[in-house]
Amino acid sequence: MSFPRFFQHNNKFLTRIDFSSFLSLLGLDFYSCSSFNFMRAINSFFGIRRSLALSSSVMSGGKVLTTSNINPNVITMQYAVRGPIVIRAVELEKELANGAKKPFPNVIKANIGDAHAMGQKPITYIRQLLACIANPVIMETDKSIPSDVIENAKTFLGSCGGQSAGAYSQSTGVEVVRKHVAEYITKRDGGIPTNSEDICLSGGASESIRNVLKLFINKNDAKKVGVMIPIPQYPLYSATLEEFGLGQVGYYLNESSNWSLDEAELERSLKESSEKYDVRVLCVINPGNPTGQVLSRENIETIVRFAQKHNLFLLADEVYQDNVYAQGSQFHSFKKVVTEMGAPYDKIELASFHSVSKGYMGECGMRGGYVEFLNLDSEVYVLFKKMISAKLCSTVLGQAVIDAVVNPPKEGQPSYALWKKERDAVLASLKERATLVEKAYSSIDGISCNPVQGAMYAFPSVQIPAKAVEKARSLNQEPDFFYAMQLLETTGICIVPGSGFGQKDGTYHFRTTILPQSDLFKDMLTRFTKFHNDFLAEYK
Ligand SMILES: Cc1ncc(COP(=O)(O)O)c(C=O)c1O
Numbered sequence: 001m002s003f004p005r006f007f008q009h010n011n012k013f014l015t016r017i018d019f020s021s022f023l024s025l026l027g028l029d030f031y032s033c034s035s036f037n038f039m040r041a042i043n044s045f046f047g048i049r050r051s052l053a054l055s056s057s058v059m060s061g062g063k064v065l066t067t068s069n070i071n072p073n074v075i076t077m078q079y080a081v082r083g084p085i086v087i088r089a090v091e092l093e094k095e096l097a098n099g100a101k102k103p104f105p106n107v108i109k110a111n112i113g114d115a116h117a118m119g120q121k122p123i124t125y126i127r128q129l130l131a132c133i134a135n136p137v138i139m140e141t142d143k144s145i146p147s148d149v150i151e152n153a154k155t156f157l158g159s160c161g162g163q164s165a166g167a168y169s170q171s172t173g174v175e176v177v178r179k180h181v182a183e184y185i186t187k188r189d190g191g192i193p194t195n196s197e198d199i200c201l202s203g204g205a206s207e208s209i210r211n212v213l214k215l216f217i218n219k220n221d222a223k224k225v226g227v228m229i230p231i232p233q234y235p236l237y238s239a240t241l242e243e244f245g246l247g248q249v250g251y252y253l254n255e256s257s258n259w260s261l262d263e264a265e266l267e268r269s270l271k272e273s274s275e276k277y278d279v280r281v282l283c284v285i286n287p288g289n290p291t292g293q294v295l296s297r298e299n300i301e302t303i304v305r306f307a308q309k310h311n312l313f314l315l316a317d318e319v320y321q322d323n324v325y326a327q328g329s330q331f332h333s334f335k336k337v338v339t340e341m342g343a344p345y346d347k348i349e350l351a352s353f354h355s356v357s358k359g360y361m362g363e364c365g366m367r368g369g370y371v372e373f374l375n376l377d378s379e380v381y382v383l384f385k386k387m388i389s390a391k392l393c394s395t396v397l398g399q400a401v402i403d404a405v406v407n408p409p410k411e412g413q414p415s416y417a418l419w420k421k422e423r424d425a426v427l428a429s430l431k432e433r434a435t436l437v438e439k440a441y442s443s444i445d446g447i448s449c450n451p452v453q454g455a456m457y458a459f460p461s462v463q464i465p466a467k468a469v470e471k472a473r474s475l476n477q478e479p480d481f482f483y484a485m486q487l488l489e490t491t492g493i494c495i496v497p498g499s500g501f502g503q504k505d506g507t508y509h510f511r512t513t514i515l516p517q518s519d520l521f522k523d524m525l526t527r528f529t530k531f532h533n534d535f536l537a538e539y540k
Contacts, residue, residue: 077242078500079235085484086111089494104492108524110512111494113289113456115362118515120426123361125419126404129153130366133165133400146414156403165396171389173201173370174396177403181370184406188321189336198373200385201402203394205319205355205369210240211388212315212351212371215380216281217244226277228269228312230261232459232501232509234289247277250502255461258450259291260299266306282312287320287331287454290501290511292434294329294454300337304345314338316352319369322359325431326453335374350374356401358456360426368398368405430456433514433521440525444532452514459498461509462532468539480508486535491527 067075086109093107109117116122128146132139132153139150159176161167172178175196182196202208216225226247229237233250241248251269253259261284270279284303286295295303307314316334324331334352338345356368373381408423409415434452441449441460449460464472464479472482480497487493498509516524 073243073245077239079239083496083500085481085488085494085496088485089488089492092488092492102492103490104527107488107492107494108516108520108527109494110516110524111496113358113513113515114364115358115426115456115515116364118513119517119520120362120515121422122363123404123419123422123426125149125409125415125422126361126363126401128415129156129404130397130400133157134397136163148409148413148415152403152407156400160396165400167396169201169393169396169399171391171393172199172385173394174399174403177201177399177406178370180403180407181372185333185335185372189333189339192336192339194372198376199370200373200388201368201370201394201399202388203367203369203398204357204364205317205353205371206236207367207394208351208353208369208371209236209315209317211384213240213244213246213281214387215384216246216313219245221278223247223276223278225281226273226279227281227283227315228266228279229283230285230288230291232290232498232503232511234285234317235500237283238502247273247279249273249277249279252504253288253291253293255450255504255507258453259288259293259459260295261303263302263306266303270310279310280313281315282307282310283315283317284334285317286334287323289320289455290457290459290496292450292452292455292457292459294324294326294331297330297332297337300332300334301341304334304338304341304348308345308348314348314350316350318352319355319358320455321354322427323430323456324454325427325434326451329453331454335372338374347375349376351376356398356405359405360423360430361401361405362426363401363405366398366401367395368400368402370402429518430514433518434458436521436525437512437514440529444529446536447532456513456515457511458514459501459509459511461498461507464508465536465539468535471539480510483508483535484510487528487531490534491531493524493527493531 089107089109089111092102096102096106128149129152132145132149133156136153136157139145139153155176156174157163157165159174160169178196178199178201181199181201182194185194186192200208202211213227216227218225224245224247226249227237227241228249228251229241231250231252238248249269251261251266254262254265273279282303284295286300287293304314314334318333321331321333334350338348338350350373352372354370356366357364376384409419437458438449438451441447441458446463447460449458452458462480462483464483468482469479472479475482477485478497478499480499484495484497487495496511498507498511501511503509514521
C-alpha cells in the first residue's frame with residue numbers, strides 16, 4: 001500500500017490526526033483491507049510517525065501513551081483468528097438482531113475453536129464440581145449432587161488456602177491438582193513416571209506457552225533467538241514471537257502427505273535461518289491446528305532426532321490430545337516417545353502443554369491449562385517459578401476445571417455413567433463432523449481437503465480464479481481474505497483466511513472449525529457449496 005504524497009511530507013499534519021481518521025482518510029475501514037495490507041498500512045504509518053521528535057501530543061497536553069510511542073512489537077503482532085473478518089461477523093450479527101434483511105438467517109462462527117460458543121453443552125460432572133467448589137454450601141443443600149463430586153470438591157478445597165477457591169494458590173497451582181495431573185500423564189503414557197513438581201498450572205495453555213517462550217528473550221545476544229514453528233501455524237505463536245522480539249523460523253508442513261513434517265524441510269528451514277537467528281527452539285503442534293493432522297510415532301521420532309542433533313528445546317503443543325478421530329491414528333505424547341527412544345533422546349529438554357479448552361470438554365472460558373517440563377535445567381526452573389510468581393497464580397476456578405479433566409469419575413462411582421455418556425457423545429459427534437467436512441469440501445470443484453484426523457479444524461486449499469485474484473488485488477486485499485469476506489457477506493459463514501496461518505506462496509486456504517452442531521453444520525456446508533459454485537461462475 002502506498003500513501004498519498006502529502007502524508008509523507010506533512011508530518012505536522014500527521015501528528016494531529018488520530019489513527020482511525022487516518023485510516024478513513026485513506027479510504028480504508030478496518031475490515032475492508034486484508035490483515036496483511038492493514039498491517040503494512042499501519043507499519044508504514046508508524047514508520048513516518050516514529051521519525052518525529054518528542055511526541056507533540058504530550059507537549060500539547062494529550063495522551064502520554066500513544067500509538068507513536070507504544071511498544072512497536074504490539075503494533076506489528078497479528079492474531080488472525082480474531083481479525084477483521086470476525087469483527088465484521090459480529091457487526092452482521094448485530095445487524096440481524098436489529099431486523100436487517102440479509103441473504104442468510106444467522107451468522108455461523110466457524111472461525112474459532114470454541115465448542116461451547118457453537119452450542120456444545122457443558123459436561124455435568126465438571127460443572128457440578130465447579131459449583132460445589134465455588135459455593136460449598138450446596139454440598140449440604142443440593143441433594144442431587146453425587147457423592148463422588150462432593151468428595152472431590154472437598155479434596156480440592158482442602159488443598160486451597162482457607163479451604164476457599166477465593167484464596168491465591170501457589171504460583172505453580174493447587175498442589176492436589178498438580179498431583180492429579182501427574183497421575184493423569186503417567187496413566188496416559190502407559191506408566192512412565194511423572195513428578196508433580198515438573199508441572200505448572202496456568203490460565204489456559206496460552207499462558208504457559210507464552211511463559212516458556214519468554215525465557216528465550218535475550219536482548220544482549222547479537223542474534224535474536226529463533227523459534228521454529230510450523231507453517232501453517234496457530235497464530236498464538238507468530239503473535240507471541242513478534243511481541244517478544246523473537247525470530248520466527250517457519251518450516252512448511254507437507255500438505256501432500258497430510259501435513260506431515262519432513263526432515264529435509266526442517267533441515268532447510270534451520271539452515272536458511274541460521275545466519276539471521278540463533279535457533280534454539282522447535283515447536284510442534286500435534287494434533288495440528290489449523291491442519292488437523294495427527295503425527296505418526298515414526299514422524300515424531302524423526303522430529304526428536306532432528307531436535308537432538310541440533311540441540312533444540314522442544315515445545316510440544318498437545319492441547320488436542322483427546323481429539324483423534326481417524327481410523328489408525330493415535331496420539332503419541334512427545335514425553336512418551338523421547339522416554340522410550342532412550343539415550344541420548346531422553347535427555348532432550350521438553351515442555352509439553354495441555355488445556356481444558358479442547359478435548360471433549362471445550363471449557364475455553366474457564367482458562368485452565370498446564371505445562372509439564374522434562375529435563376529442564378534445575379536453576380532455570382527456579383527462575384521460571386520466580387517469574388510466574390510475579391503474577392501470583394492462575395484463576396483457582398480454572399484450576400478446578402483442570403482437576404475435573406485429569407481426575408474424572410472412575411468406573412463404579414456415581415458420576416461415572418453420565419460423565420462417560422456425555423464425553424463419548426461429544427467425541428462421537430466431533431468424529432462424525434470430521435468425516436463429513438472432509439467429504440463435503442473434497443466434493444466441491446476447486447477445493448481439496450485433507451482428512452481431518454484430529455483437532456477441530458479442516459484447512460482446505462481453494463483455487464481462486466485469476467479474475468477473483470485480480471479483483472482482490474485491486475481492493476488491496478489478499479485473495480483468500482477477499483474470498484472469506486465474500487463468503488461472510490453472502491452466507492453468514494465466518495472462516496479464517498489461510499494467510500492468517502501462513503501458507504506456501506501462490507496457494508490459498510481457509511480454516512474452518514468442525515464445531516457447529518450437526519444441523520447447523522450441515523446447513524453450513526450447503527450454504528458454502530452454493531457460495532463457492534456461484535463465486536466460480538462469477539469469476540471464471
Ligand atoms: C494449538 C493450540 N495451542 C494452544 C491453544 C490455546 O489454548 P488455551 O485456550 O488453553 O489457551 C489453542 C487454542 O485454540 C490451540 O489451538
